[in-house]
Amino acid sequence: MSNSEDEDLPQLSSHALAALQEFYAEQKQYTDLGGDDKYNIGIIEENWQLSQFWYTPETALRLAEEAVAAAGEGGRFAIYGEEFIFYDYNNPVDLPEKIAAHSFDIVIADPPYLSEECLRKTSETIKYLTRGKILLCTGAVMEEEAAELLGVKMCTFIPEHTRTLGNEFRCYVNYDSGLDRGL
Template sequence: MSDSDDEMPTLSLHALAALNEFKQEEKQRLEKFEKLYQSAEDDYDSRGINDGKTDENNNNNNNNNNGNSENGYELNYNENDEITIDDFKEDWQLSQFWYADKTANILADELLDGADEDTTICIVSAPSVFAAIRSRPLRSLPTKKIYLFEFDKRFSVLSGKNNFGFYDYNEPLEFRDDLKGKIDRLLIDPPFLEPECQTKSSISAKALLRESSENCKLKTKSGVLKHRLISCTGERMAELMLKTYPNFHITDFYPEHKNGLSNEFRCYADFEGKNWKYES
């Protein structure tokens, strides 16, 4: 073995510069996230909200403290925080792939279109859509009863603790009791393209939505149907989606992701909106 065989490989100057740049960007991202987290905590405390427990018991806290939330918690955030989905690094082990900004805003628009102050919205496993809503001035939102359900507890920074619910599709009915049967408009995006994940997510969807079939006929003050159900998932899930959700149709809207996810995604919905029609 020659001496050259024992030498450690070295990075080129260009590769080393790129690595240092990546490390610096990662450091800045983490520092910003820490500041955002602290700002959210300070805002939470300043409004006199105290659930008295750790995040591990967050669902139980919301259940036990919902005596002050008969009409739902209203979304409240500091518009100067400038928090975006890009402040949260994707965790591919959790199948996290953020929507492209245009897609996230289209889905947000459809959830908000025609809603009124009595409309309750929940976004499950699609934090980039919640981030798109949060980027808008509070006064522009027709309703502030907007909730985010996520497995990744980092996103409580995005929604605020009162409007966050821990969600694990493996336990489809283990989530905040105060929101069961209370949701008018739901976007639920199963994180994995597997039949079990899709089926269990549908159990959650049915438990979240208002139970009465008459609710599907109720209209908001602007004359738009209050009920809306959306799910974006792989095209290969189409047969199962249409079987699991009898009122679903495949729409002509194609969701796109920031990092060029190769799987073909489709949008399934039980209504035609301003941004899509049913595929003929």
């Protein structure tokens, strides 16, 4: 490769690289402690009946990088185990007591259905959890409802899924985001 080709290769920011290294370290630590590989995210299959559609690795990494950047200094993300909290959008604020209102630097949400009802209920949870920053991934058809309910605007970044979906998906944010600057 020539030098100009090397310069065109995408590179992770220092924050994203640190988050990725932390993720790998936690995975290794879990495995070293006798953890079972069945708990790795890559093993969990999509469930179309539950409206679960996985993002491509590139999209997942881009969203993770955005979350790390938006959370800023001191922001952390837990991955597995006791940190998992069951959530049902039909009960928007039925959350454990340990989850305080407005306790998250950024909330990333991907409602399971493209309906006003689902987005409205998910929005209740988002507003309860966030200190202010919202990153919403949902269908392009939900643009008006997302703006009305959450004050978010569509980004130029287009999330991709591992399988072809019938609906165009988009990202929406309510803050100055790298997803709009092509970073």
